[in-house]
Amino acid sequence: KQIQQSCLVIQGASDEVATPTNTKTLLQHLSNALIHYQEIPDATHDFIKAGEIGHEVLLTYVANYLDSFK
Numbered sequence: 001k002q003i004q005q006s007c008l009v010i011q012g013a014s015d016e017v018a019t020p021t022n023t024k025t026l027l028q029h030l031s032n033a034l035i036h037y038q039e040i041p042d043a044t045h046d047f048i049k050a051g052e053i054g055h056e057v058l059l060t061y062v063a064n065y066l067d068s069f070k
Contacts (some may be wrong), residue, residue, distance in 0.1 A: 002034045004033060004035070005033060006030050006033070006034045006036065006037065007030060007034065007035050008035060008036045008038070008061070008062070008065045009023065009027060009035060009037050009038070010038045010039075010047075010058055010061050010062075011023045011037070011038070011039045011040070012038065012039075012040055012043030012045060012047045012054060013039050013040060013041050013042060013043060014041075014042055014043060014044050015043065015044055015045045015047075016044070016045065017045040018045060022036075036065060037055045038061045039042065040053075040054035040057045040058065040061075042054065042055075043057070043058075
């Protein structure tokens with residue numbers, strides 16, 4: 001509850017490990033933060049790995065988020 005910084009959260013819509021529902025519940029506890037939530041359709045828990053579904057979308061979301069601070 002003490003986080004007051006901008007926070008980017010990227011969620012795989014098909015993630016069965018960290019489900020979208022659980023992630024959204026967690027985000028409710030960060031009510032003071034400026035949350036940027038992005039969900040990647042069809043991505044699983046492994047979208048952070050190169051070649052996995054959603055990986056290129058992840059890189060785009062991160063780049064856009066970082067560009068917003070310029």
